[in-house]
Amino acid sequence: MTQAPAGTAGEELLLASRTVGSGLREAELSVPDMHCGACMRRIETALGALAGVERARVNLSTRSVSVRWQARRRPPPLVETLQRIGFAAHLRDADSEAKDGTLAELVRSLAVAGFAASNIMLLSVSVWSGADPQTRDLFHAVSAVIALPALAYAGRVFFRSAWRSLRHGRTNMDVPISVGVLLAFGLSLYETLHHGPHAYFDAAVTLLFFLLVGRTLDHVMRERARQAVKGLARLAARGARVRRPDGTEAYLPVNDIATGMTVLLAAGERVPVDGRVDAGTSDIDAALVTGESRPQPVAAGGLVRAGTLNLTGPLAIVATAPARESFLAEMVSLMQAAEASRSVYRRIADRAASLYAPTVHLTALLTFAGWMIATGDAHRAITIAIAVLIITCPCALGLAVPMVQVVAAGRLFENGIMVKDGAALERLAEVDTVVFDKTGTLTLGQPRLVDRGAIDPASLALAAAIATHSRHPFARAIADAARQDHPSMAFDSVAEHAGLGLEARTGTAVYRLGRASWALAPDRGAIASDPAVIPSVARDLLRQDAQCAVRGRSLAALGMTAGAEWPAACDGPAPDRQPPDDDGVVLSCGGAHLATFQLEDRLRAAARATIEALARDGLRIAAVSGDAEAPVQRIAAELGIEAAARVLPREKVQQVAALTASGRKVLMVGDGLNDAPALAAAHASMAPATAADVGRSAADFVFLRESLGAVAQAIRVARDARRLVRQNFAFAVAYNVVAIPIAVLGQVTPLVAAVAMSASSLVVVANALRLPGRRKPMARDDAIGAAPALAALRAGR
Amino acid sequence: MIDFLYLVPISLGLGVIGLVAFMWSLRSGQYADLDGAAERILFDDGRDAPDAPARAEPDLTDRPDDR
Numbered sequence: 015m016t017q018a019p020a021g022t023a024g025e026e027l028l029l030a031s032r033t034v035g036s037g038l039r040e041a042e043l044s045v046p047d048m049h050c051g052a053c054m055r056r057i058e059t060a061l062g063a064l065a066g067v068e069r070a071r072v073n074l075s076t077r078s079v080s081v082r083w084q085a086r087r088r089p090p091p092l093v094e095t096l097q098r099i100g101f102a103a104h105l106r107d108a109d110s111e112a113k114d115g116t117l118a119e120l121v122r123s124l125a126v127a128g129f130a131a132s133n134i135m136l137l138s139v140s141v142w143s144g145a146d147p148q149t150r151d152l153f154h155a156v157s158a159v160i161a162l163p164a165l166a167y168a169g170r171v172f173f174r175s176a177w178r179s180l181r182h183g184r185t186n187m188d189v190p191i192s193v194g195v196l197l198a199f200g201l202s203l204y205e206t207l208h209h210g211p212h213a214y215f216d217a218a219v220t221l222l223f224f225l226l227v228g229r230t231l232d233h234v235m236r237e238r239a240r241q242a243v244k245g246l247a248r249l250a251a252r253g254a255r256v257r258r259p260d261g262t263e264a265y266l267p268v269n270d271i272a273t274g275m276t277v278l279l280a281a282g283e284r285v286p287v288d289g290r291v292d293a294g295t296s297d298i299d300a301a302l303v304t305g306e307s308r309p310q311p312v313a314a315g316g317l318v319r320a321g322t323l324n325l326t327g328p329l330a331i332v333a334t335a336p337a338r339e340s341f342l343a344e345m346v347s348l349m350q351a352a353e354a355s356r357s358v359y360r361r362i363a364d365r366a367a368s369l370y371a372p373t374v375h376l377t378a379l380l381t382f383a384g385w386m387i388a389t390g391d392a393h394r395a396i397t398i399a400i401a402v403l404i405i406t407c408p409c410a411l412g413l414a415v416p417m418v419q420v421v422a423a424g425r426l427f428e429n430g431i432m433v434k435d436g437a438a439l440e441r442l443a444e445v446d447t448v449v450f451d452k453t454g455t456l457t458l459g460q461p462r463l464v465d466r467g468a469i470d471p472a473s474l475a476l477a478a479a480i481a482t483h484s485r486h487p488f489a490r491a492i493a494d495a496a497r498q499d500h501p502s503m504a505f506d507s508v509a510e511h512a513g514l515g516l517e518a519r520t521g522t523a524v525y526r527l528g529r530a531s532w533a534l535a536p537d538r539g540a541i542a543s544d545p546a547v548i549p550s551v552a553r554d555l556l557r558q559d560a561q562c563a564v565r566g567r568s569l570a571a572l573g574m575t576a577g578a579e580w581p582a583a584c585d586g587p588a589p590d591r592q593p594p595d596d597d598g599v600v601l602s603c604g605g606a607h608l609a610t611f612q613l614e615d616r617l618r619a620a621a622r623a624t625i626e627a628l629a630r631d632g633l634r635i636a637a638v639s640g641d642a643e644a645p646v647q648r649i650a651a652e653l654g655i656e657a658a659a660r661v662l663p664r665e666k667v668q669q670v671a672a673l674t675a676s677g678r679k680v681l682m683v684g685d686g687l688n689d690a691p692a693l694a695a696a697h698a699s700m701a702p703a704t705a706a707d708v709g710r711s712a713a714d715f716v717f718l719r720e721s722l723g724a725v726a727q728a729i730r731v732a733r734d735a736r737r738l739v740r741q742n743f744a745f746a747v748a749y750n751v752v753a754i755p756i757a758v759l760g761q762v763t764p765l766v767a768a769v770a771m772s773a774s775s776l777v778v779v780a781n782a783l784r785l786p787g788r789r790k791p792m793a794r795d796d797a798i799g800a801a802p803a804l805a806a807l808r809a810g811r
Numbered sequence: 812m813i814d815f816l817y818l819v820p821i822s823l824g825l826g827v828i829g830l831v832a833f834m835w836s837l838r839s840g841q842y843a844d845l846d847g848a849a850e851r852i853l854f855d856d857g858r859d860a861p862d863a864p865a866r867a868e869p870d871l872t873d874r875p876d877d878r
Binding site: 051054055076122129132137152499 | 813819822823826829830833834837840841843844845846849850851853854
């Protein structure tokens with residue numbers, strides 16, 4: 015990720031790139047912040063100017079830039095360059111960059127069908143308006159010549175799917191479509207060759223065109239969500255620097271790291287495999303892995319899990335398991351088990367098709383039999399039976415579901431919610447229980463200063479100035495809290511002591527910000543107040559104390575204390591009032607207490623409102639977390655929900671399974687690696703954009719903004735969509751109730767078929783557009799909340 | 812009747828030209844970045860053509876020296 019040192023970044027870039035011939039390599043970077051032509055230019059100019067870069071090309075639609083450079087040269091510092099000009103960027107995977115062949119095929123098919131439909135319709139209108147038989151036959155022949163290749167080309171999508179389905183002894187919506195289209199074409203061809211008056215070429219091709227519109231929109235919707243999710247920062251390690259037994263170092267892909275290898279981790283990198291710390295001390299942020307909100311210190315001998323973030327110091331770890339057996343892999347296998355045990359969801363369109371296809375085909379068969387018996391005219395009976403098939407061809411039905419879902423997905427997309435596919439919307443509409451994870455889902459997974467009012471501004475400013483030198487979440491929170499009046503204070507040196515805190519020196523003054531036991535360590539202070547110690551040391555330390563006081567006054571002079579007195583610091587140590595190492599972060603000067611900062615994980619925006627809204631809608635709400643009892647209960651009490659703490663990933667799945675077994679449809683909302691199996695097990699699932707990669711790909715929905723309101727909003731839109739889908743189905747049934755008798759009685763001419771089919775398609779499309787939810791007030795709150803969430807993402811959380 | 816011999820092929824021909832033009836524009840990557848294209852038209856350096864054709868064939872022959 016962006017914080018990796020340059021060498022590692024270069025090698026990571028190589029891993030994420032691919033060769034593109036003529037000695038060039040290409041990599042794709044996601045740059046979520048660019049939004050205008052000026053951004054494009056700056057990025058292309060800056061990257062194009064780098065040595066060895068052949069070409070940099072921005073794609074504004076996908077917010078990405080693809081860069082080609084000469085393969086024989088060192089990989090250029092792309093991410094660093096972008097960062098310098100003010101754009102956060104991260105690499106995309108080379109292997110997932112395969113061109114979207116399906117979309118291209120659909121669009122080409124759509125173009126061909128559109129061309130054929132418009133031309134055949136042109137000829138058909140002439141026929142309907144009373145062309146003489148000779149002209150009619152000519153036009154039918156021309157139509158056949160256009161329709162044959164068009165159907166063969168544009169119909170493949172449906173024919174393939176129908177064939178696959180039939181071969182497995184099932185039926186889906188594509189079966190009646192294919193049968194209808196092919197029979198219509200066959201009948202029309204026969205009529206044309208025998209100079210018959212009626213040909214249905216236009217119906218066959220127009221039908222295909224309408225259905226392809228639905229199919230293409232459906233695909234575009236899913237693709238857009240997939241792209242957006244792919245554009246998010248990758249949170250798993252791609253590779254790591256490994257020290258071989260012979261002392262050489264190499265950057266290896268995660269999968270090549272074997273047990274016993276020594277992995278070197280810089281601060282800010284993610285742990286690639288499970289391991290034991292060999293050397294170094296640091297803090298480990300496991301929020302994404304286990305749900306623990308508080309970073310844990312580690313030292314030599316400590317165990318670290320794959321996926322956790324190394325915060326403060328460099329570590330050498332010995333791999334205890336290869337990647338495929340690490341914690342991540344364990345979660346993946348749990349996920350697969352959960353997915354396998356989940357009952358297969360049948361999409362509403364497939365359920366409709368399983369009723370629809372037999373009904374329609376039986377009706378056609380009965381019509382044929384009836385006319386045969388009544389008239390004994392085989393040609394006439396077949397013609398009418400096929401007309402029944404044509405008029406009942408599920409044009410409206412084929413559009414009914416995708417149109418609504420495309421509109422719904424578009425609404426959600428506007429509000430920063432990505433939908434994986436249409437089935438997810440259907441499942442979400444059914445949920446009656448919502449299970450939340452805590453860390454990173456109900457909360458942001460980022461601590462926040464809670465007692466800002468109780469801390470005097472000068473101490474806060476000083477602490478913030480020190481804290482900017484660290485990426486520890488607590489330091490970040492303190493720095494953020496003071497953002498409004500940020501001092502640009504210069505220290506002679508700032509050192510980070512892993513697991514303890516930060517130490518800043520200016521002159522002889524020593525400030526410490528960190529664990530109470532360390533910041534208030536009595537050693538120096540004790541020396542100063544003890545007359546028995548070596549005089550020179552004592553003098554030094556006393557002077558240092560004086561420096562602290564001077565510093566305080568100078569802060570006051572700068573007007574930063576806002577009238578507050580510099581706290582009674584440095585008056586001498588107070589070892590007796592040293593608090594235990596609890597939650598607080600302590601700022602000290604020369605061992606004397608200046609201020610204590612209470613930090614707590616903060617709730618997502620609109621969390622309470624969302625919980626209330628969900629409860630009002632009759633949903634049961636629960637929380638399960640891997641975090642410790644105290645923070646979980648605090649959040650639960652704040653939100654008024656039931657919550658379970660210290661829940662293992664396996665137990666989360668079991669809880670979801672138990673709820674499912676009791677007949678409930680569960681929506682799981684979670685972000686951590688430990689939530690991924692539960693996400694897979696639930697009826698529907700949702701994850702924030704800051705979730706672990708596995709969680710993101712397991713979830714049906716991903717919301718990009720900070721506000722938890724996305725959950726309530728998604729459920730609302732899904733329910734509205736379900737209502738509209740049902741209306742569309744009701745309309746389709748009503749249409750058939752009217753149309754089938756007309757067809758059975760042999761009254762359907764090609765003109766009637768064309769009008770009926772087009773009209774019904776337009777009605778369902780128009781109905782789909784009625785979906786409410788454009789620009790709800792909730793959305794505006796979300797827009798405000800978007801900034802911090804994205805900032806957190808950029809910061810590499 | 813004889814008019815059809817001209818008119819039908821002409822109308823079809825025009826349609827086919829349109830279809831081929833669309834296919835070509837699709838293939839040459841002109842729909843790959845619609846937002847970007849709208850901005851690029853204002854650039855002075857004239858680099859507003861899409862350069863997708865070269866993207867099409869990833870060369871796998873020199874994979875071995877990847878690592």
